[in-house]
Amino acid sequence: MLSAQLVRAPALDAAGHMALDEAVLLLSPQDALILRVYRWSGPGCTFGYSQKFADAKAACAKGVEPVRRSTGGGIVHHDGDTTFSLVFPWDKTCAPESIYKNIHRGVHQALKARGTANSLWSRRQEGLARDCFARAECADLVDVADRKILGGALRKKGAKGLYQGSLRLKVGADLLIDAITREFGAPALDLEPEWLDEGVRLKEKYMSAAWTERR
Numbered sequence: 001m002l003s004a005q006l007v008r009a010p011a012l013d014a015a016g017h018m019a020l021d022e023a024v025l026l027l028s029p030q031d032a033l034i035l036r037v038y039r040w041s042g043p044g045c046t047f048g049y050s051q052k053f054a055d056a057k058a059a060c061a062k063g064v065e066p067v068r069r070s071t072g073g074g075i076v077h078h079d080g081d082t083t084f085s086l087v088f089p090w091d092k093t094c095a096p097e098s099i100y101k102n103i104h105r106g107v108h109q110a111l112k113a114r115g116t117a118n119s120l121w122s123r124r125q126e127g128l129a130r131d132c133f134a135r136a137e138c139a140d141l142v143d144v145a146d147r148k149i150l151g152g153a154l155r156k157k158g159a160k161g162l163y164q165g166s167l168r169l170k171v172g173a174d175l176l177i178d179a180i181t182r183e184f185g186a187p188a189l190d191l192e193p194e195w196l197d198e199g200v201r202l203k204e205k206y207m208s209a210a211w212t213e214r215r
Contacts, residue, residue: 009036009191009199014044014067014078015206020191020199021085022070025155025162027195031089032160035180035187037173038083048073048153053213055130068212071164073153074132082167084176088184090161096154100139103163106179107150108141114175117144133168141167 009020017038024034045066047056051074056066059075066075086103104120111118121136129135132151136142141150152165173189180187205211 008189009039009196011039011041013041014046014065015203016041016199017044017083017085018046018067018069018206019202020196021087021162021164022202023195023198024085024087024191025157025160027192027198028087028160030159032087033089033180033184033187034087034191035176035189036085036087036191037176038078038085040078040083044078045075046078047075049155050215051075051130052215059131066212067206068214069153069164071153071155071162073151073164074129074134076132076151076166078166080170082169082171082176084165084167086163086165086180086187088161088163090156090159092159097139099154099161099163100152102183103152103165103180104139104141104150106181106183107165107167107176109182110175110179111141111169111171113178116169118142118149121146121148132166 012020028034043064045060045064046069047066049068049070049072056075060066108118108120118141121138121140121142124138125135133148136148140148143149149168150165152163155162
């Protein structure tokens with residue numbers, strides 16, 4: 001059972017956000033559905049688990065250090081995007097493509113309900129782009145000019161999953177709550193104090209050269 005002492009996360013840098021997402025994934029209950037909308041303490045840059053550090057370093061703005069995610073995907077510049085994560089029960093029979101489609105369909109519908117035209121990209125591409133927003137992948141969201149506006153990446157840990165997404169539009173948390181509720185039911189928004197404590201501890205990992213420069 002969750003305790004009554006629940007809190008919201010403070011503004012964090014990229015390493016802090018990656019660490020807190022991992023803490024929530026590891027420590028939350030098996031049936032948890034937890035939405036977290038990031039509050040940034042400044043600009044950041046994250047890159048996929050399997051990507052090369054040198055590529056991310058070259059792509060980052062001056063003074064911004066790239067941080068490796070535990071999820072996949074490409075380089076993302078957090079310079080005004082709406083960044084969010086979702087920890088959810090991951091049925092072993094559910095393919096990653098279905099998870100992306102469900103989450104992105106919820107955001108698509110929530111945006112459309114508020115008058116923002118967008119669509120789910122359905123074409124398959126060969127390979128993966130180095131930069132997350134260089135092109136749309138299947139089930140990403142695009143605007144009316146077919147420019148990618150939402151992409152995400154996944155990690156599976158046991159029976160739970162972590163989705164980390166970047167939306168190139170400034171929206172409020174209410175839109176994302178609506179999006180997730182449409183597809184999964186109402187998410188929890190608050191965090192246990194011990195999850196925050198574990199996030200502080202794990203931040204060291206995401207700041208280390210051993211992690212960030214491992215490839």
